[in-house]
Amino acid sequence: MVARLRAPGLYRAFLGLALGIAFAAGLTWLVRMATGHATYSHFLNEEAVMAVSLLSAPIFFLFGLGGFDYWLYWAAGRPTRPEDHSGHGARSWKDYFRINTDHKVIGIQYTVTAFFFLLVGGLMAMLMRAQLAQPGAQFVSANTYNGLFSVHASLLIFLFVIPVFAGFANYVLPIMIGAPDMAFPRLNALSYWLLPLAGAMMLLSFAAPGGAFADGWTAYAPLSIDAPIGQDFFSVGVQFAGASSIMTALNFLVTIITMRAPGMSFFRMPLLVWANFATSLLVVIATPFIAASQFFVLLDRGLGFNFFNAGKGGDVLMYQHVFWFYSHPAVYIMMLPGFGIVSEIIAVKARKPIFGYRMMAFSLLAIVGLGFTVWAHHMFTSGMPSWIRIPMAITTCIIAVPTGIKIFSWLATLWRGVLHLDTPMLFTLGFLVTFTLGGISGVMLAMLPFDIDVSSSYFVVAHLHYVLFGGSVMTIFAGAYYWFPKMTGRMFDERLGKWHFWSTFVFFNLTFAPMHLLGLEGMPRRVATYSAQFATANLFISLASFALGASTLIFVYNMVTSWRGGPHAPANPWRGMTLEWQVSSPPPIFNFDRIPTVVGGPYEYGVPGAVHGILVPSPTPATVGGSAGSSGTVFHAAIE
Amino acid sequence: MEAASIAHTAAHDAHGDAGEHHGPPAAHRSSRVEPQLLGMLLFIISEIMVFGAFFTAYFFIRVAQGDPWPAPGMHLPLEVAGVNTAILVSSSFTLHWAEQSIKKGNRFGLKAGMLTTFLLGCAFLFIQINEYANIGFAPQDQAQATIFYSLTGLHGAHVFIGLLLLLTVTVRAFRGHYSPEEHRGIEVPGIYWHFVDIMWIVVYTTVYVI
Amino acid sequence: MSKRTIVGTIVAGVLATAIGIVLSYTIKWFPPQASTQAHHTDTLYHVLVIASVPIFVLVVTVILFSIWQFRMKPGEELKDGPPIHGNTRLEVIWTVLPAVLLLGLVSYSFVVLHENEKKPAREMVVEVTGRQFEWTYAYPPSVTGGAPLKTTQLYVPDNESVDFQIHSLDVIHAFWIPAFRLQIDAVPGITTSYRATPDLLGSYPVVCNLLCGVGHSLMRSTIHVVTPAQFRIWLKHQTSTPASTQ
């Protein structure tokens, strides 16, 4: 037992958790004793302890888990164990529950964790819809309802969409650029382990006195300032989630810049790599702002600072500016990797080169740049100085142009291709439809007089689900099916996949399209109950949403059963040219015996004799072509 | 393309790691910049953004709202902070000296340089805390005070992190690590320390001087 | 993929667009238009829909056409498409056209915004105050002609521009009158405002449209648009009976 508690791992981690709480208790006690300030009237205050534990306990947990062991040795100048790669690969399921430096293991950890939070967050949506099924319902109390949608949004944004993209990228990106691993494997492991902590924190907020944080995922001050302790679970949870995504972004940027295989010039990189490059830039630059905004909230709450206390000269609108300066770029953080996935799938499934590859890359960068100039379109009705609305409205419209370029280029890629309409492709095409709708409603919202009417009505709820579910989540499902064979070494059940797509596509639209009308009719968002005039529409929406939830269960069933018992997957089931398909499924522990050489573009489908990467020596024939002939041989070789 | 592959294998054998190996293949270096260096630079970018957010708060309170700065009855000890600035800036130079010394293989210079840098940093932090103790107003008093404590406090926190890094380097230096060839372990934390210094100059001018 | 199929598809697309636009007129999107601003905003909305339909139809048509014409047929398992890498002309077109369209739309929206916000010759002021979880209103002497009137009822005369001056006592609220198509936040520490010219007699909901706590969903009120005469009567009645004032 003692040995277990001394060795890095979950046991020691939970010991650390306990110590962390003890530490918090001690610290608050000392501070309160030291400063006889009015704010710290009595010595041991459970809320203060809870608040501090939120910060200390996770860090102690990570120490226990062994997240810092290596660095501590290094810092002390003690001899560090030379990396024996024991941290690589997963031999048993247990290996997924410890610090593991293998980018493929981490990729799986990320993805599975994220999908778990999709289910939980979705489950909350189900409860919300039950409450909204008829007006004046008492399924849950108003306070619980506010908590539900706040946690729903926070989990799905910070624990599902953002990390799941990081998960896919963690798994395939290093292989795609011909790298044996990420640039900083230990940092990579650490940034994963921050996530479950952040997620657990947000979920636990329901157990906090006064209930979960209930001010929406935007947590506007001053409402969030005098909210019950549950708010701290959000403000601190976001710190950890944010730290995690900054670390991962750093890792991706350094990996992409310094570890590309010979010949892999920037304009030979698959667009998924480009997309994550752009996203990581956004993360590194923008995320500190939400961290700061939540620091402000914590300081105002915990120590009585006056950032947002209008009575003492604070500025209420400042919160919104700082928050949205992150959270608008965040919506592209949640979309650009999806764009990357779509580009991969469309090229492979239409058997054609991506139309206008360079424009695709540049439009990503354009979105990154423009993304920082539009934040105040969330504040058109906030009472900020009215002139700011004008430039923000213009930039908000302009940002539709690079996005449009991408949509049209994908359409052009379909043109005259040979479309393989299997599950990944279906989700991709579905994405094109629903995202275009969501984007268009977004452009409408950029039109000031219209936004002044429907801002923060259900029209916005409709918009955000069309872009987040119809956009991000559709691409996530597409990517999950597309790389499932590579990540698990198994094939998924195509029939169930098609069922999943059609039910999701239909019920998604049935659920969220009517919300546009509700908004126009004047139904505000974030209400636990509503006037009777909206009853029928809401009942309809609720029913549709339950079906939508059920459709997700098809997906879960398919993934679980296929992973456990699906037929073994060939190395390259889709005849893709990008490097991840040239290694076995799942890839060998170090991806390549030798770093491959890249001699051509990633999407040269239909170009006779075209080659993207050369692997030496490799299980499949040395040359991997996209031209029917050679890639065909690979295909058959793989089947046998 | 055959040629390419042959050329590649040849190149690879030149690396000398022909035959089976247990570890991962060495990653190809597609850029001249050191990964650690690049990582630190990117990290500093997001650090700058953190300060950016705090300065946004400063901007809204002081400029956008046009509240008086410093607030009436709120006296900022310009001189003490000035001394502190001098201390921190000089620490940058001692650090630089330490780096130069190890490049020349002068171990004593390394140790002495690192130690003084570390002590100077501690002195700065100590004076800062002392200033808080005697400054005569609290962050709870009004928004300007809040901003003052937040900006200086945020920077103080960074000094603290920087000190931890410096401590590491110092300890390793005394344990005989680093050499004229291998001293990246000093440069990377060094960059961070220089960043902390420059940030202080920005904070000092915006909060105390103007 | 013969010429006929393409022409046919284009015709179908145009038809779909036409139908979509016609539909957009038959649907009753909005609550009653009770202010001049509402008219302008609704027109803007219809223009936006008309602009959006063709774009959406275009995207969907291309997808459906590709599925119909280019889906893999039996025996094409190993076939690849033609290696088309791009076409600068096309790319320029679909960069410039949307840009122009968008700039046109946004400029038009600015015109409407200006229309909605420009100051009329004469207007009356109503002070609106939000607090968890109710709205209170105050009519200054300039309106009552006597002592200022504080009340929980909101009456405004027909065809007279009203300048709502909006305050908050605690957290942020939002003063939304869907029938007027107007809203703005009530922010502690600052005064926000908008003006509306009611032009349709009736009673319409006033909604708090920014999460302000547990009672947010119930923080509703009603605005009554009445004839100037009725308005005078109501004012007199309010000022004379202190019961309902406070």
Ligand code: HEA
């Ligand atoms: C994935 C996330 C995502 C994405 C990609 C977007 C994309 C866009 N969003 Fe959205 N948005 C959100 C997530 C997202 N949004 C969320 C979560 C909120 C609510 C936050 C909250 O309050 O909780 C929100 C809210 C929001 C608002 C504030 C509404 C309000 O509260 O008052 C606005 C206003 O301008 C807006 C605009 C836009 C625009 C113009 C785009 C554009 O980028 C869209 C561009 C895409 C297209 C236009 C479609 C494809 C283009 C073509 C086919 C070319 C031709 C098209 C035209 C010429 C129109 N969004």
Ligand code: HEA
């Ligand atoms: C990626 C992001 C994302 C996703 C996927 C979803 C998915 C869904 N959302 Fe969400 N939603 C947001 C992001 C998202 N939402 C955001 C940002 C807000 C704004 C919050 C705010 O105002 O602050 C919001 C707000 C929001 C509202 C408005 C609340 C309000 O303003 O009062 C509603 C109301 O209907 C809603 C409904 C739904 C529904 C029905 C789904 C469905 O798609 C969910 C489908 C169901 C599942 C995917 C899971 C199925 C699982 C089961 C059925 C049980 C199995 C579970 C286990 C075994 C644990 N959402």
Ligand code: CUA
């Ligand atoms: Cu007041 Cu919501």
Ligand SMILES: [Cu+2]
């Ligand atoms: Cu936005």
